Amino acid sequence: MLKKKQNIEHTQLLVLSLLAGEDMYGYQMIVELARRSDRTFEMKEGTLYPILHGLEKEGYVEAYQQTAPTGRVRKYYHITRKGSGLLSEEKEAWQRYCGAVNAVLEASLA
Amino acid sequence: MLKKKQNIEHTQLLVLSLLAGEDMYGYQMIVELARRSDRTFEMKEGTLYPILHGLEKEGYVEAYQQTAPTGRVRKYYHITRKGSGLLSEEKEAWQRYCGAVNAVLEASLA
DNA sequence: TAGAATACCTCGCGGCACAAGGTATGTCAA
DNA sequence: TTGACATACCTTGTGCCGCGAGGTATTCTA
Numbered sequence: 001m002l003k004k005k006q007n008i009e010h011t012q013l014l015v016l017s018l019l020a021g022e023d024m025y026g027y028q029m030i031v032e033l034a035r036r037s038d039r040t041f042e043m044k045e046g047t048l049y050p051i052l053h054g055l056e057k058e059g060y061v062e063a064y065q066q067t068a069p070t071g072r073v074r075k076y077y078h079i080t081r082k083g084s085g086l087l088s089e090e091k092e093a094w095q096r097y098c099g100a101v102n103a104v105l106e107a108s109l110a
Numbered sequence: 111m112l113k114k115k116q117n118i119e120h121t122q123l124l125v126l127s128l129l130a131g132e133d134m135y136g137y138q139m140i141v142e143l144a145r146r147s148d149r150t151f152e153m154k155e156g157t158l159y160p161i162l163h164g165l166e167k168e169g170y171v172e173a174y175q176q177t178a179p180t181g182r183v184r185k186y187y188h189i190t191r192k193g194s195g196l197l198s199e200e201k202e203a204w205q206r207y208c209g210a211v212n213a214v215l216e217a218s219l220a
Numbered sequence: 221t222a223g224a225a226t227a228c229c230t231c232g233c234g235g236c237a238c239a240a241g242g243t244a245t246g247t248c249a250a
Numbered sequence: 251t252t253g254a255c256a257t258a259c260c261t262t263g264t265g266c267c268g269c270g271a272g273g274t275a276t277t278c279t280a
Contacts, residue, residue: 011268014214021218027227036217040210047268049229072227072276091215098208100150104124105201107146108131121237137258157237159260180246182258 013094014041015051016087019061019079026052026075052077060086123204124151125161126197129171129189136162136185162187170196 018029026048033041055061060083067073079087128139136158143151165171170193177183189197 010211014211017215017218025227026229033214036214037210038213040206041214044269045228046230046270050268053229070226070277074227094211094215096150098211100147101120101124101204101208103148104143104146104151105127105204108127110131135258136260154238155259156239156261160237163260180257182245184258 010094011043011047011051012055013087013090014043015048015055016060016079016083016090019077020084020087023076023078025077028074055083059083120204121153121157121161122165123197123200124153125158125165126170126189126193126200129187130194130197133186133188135187138184165193169193 014033015029018024018032024032026045030043030045030048033043052061052063056063056077059080061077061079063075063077065073066076124143125139128134128142134142136155140153140155140158143153162171162173166173166187169190171187171189173185173187175183176186
């Protein structure tokens with residue numbers, strides 16, 4: 001009856017989704033995520049950076065240095081083809097998950 | 111910039127939502143949850159029972175014994191007024207969360 | 221010129237979902 | 251009638267995720 005694990009790791013989904021739009025550096029991602037989610041997601045640095053390093057290690061993203069007009073060096077991340085594949089999977093998983101929750105919520109109204 | 115914690119505890123939401131429809135016992139909730147979610151949620155007993163005990167301890171649900179026609183004794187849970195309040199809050203939180211994820215996903219398409 | 225903002229990083233903790241195991245009763249087929 | 255399976259409840263231990271907290275360094279601004 002009970003078998004599969006189902007982890008909620010929407011953080012990866014969100015990060016990959018951001019990078020699907022354009023290359024970004026860490027700090028920017030935190031700010032953008034907050035903005036696009038209307039302040040719902042205030043991702044912590046202690047959360048984001050380990051995720052980025054993990055994604056890079058697995059080949060889902062690639063990092064490169066770039067100096068900003070301000071003179072500061074930033075570390076940009078670029079999503080790879082492999083990363084896009086993962087994103088697709090996670091999008092689908094999210095939609096399924098989201099739909100399932102809503103189904104349960106609506107069922108209890110009847 | 112970064113301040114609030116945001117835990118993903120949709121399990122409570124799902125459990126309370128089930129009980130909002132009718133009183134249920136643990137095993138039944140697992141089966142119902144799987145059915146209503148089209149097998150997406152196969153909640154484990156090691157997850158459910160501690161949650162139920164916690165909800166009961168905090169006064170969100172009340173438990174009572176009832177003997178089934180089969181002769182088996184079952185432990186039914188009933189949602190309290192306080193529990194309904196919590197459910198409302200969590201529903202709202204879920205909608206906000208869900209909307210935020212979708213907003214981020216859609217933003218990356220542009 | 222001090223503090224805020226920018227920008228990156230890591231270590232350790234707490235809590236959650238689960239695996240795994242235990243107990244017990246009812247049902248049904250061989 | 252017995253053994254396997256479904257029903258029904260429970261707890262302990264573990265792994266991992268997200269975060270708190272702290273660290274470093276540079277640039278901007280009042």
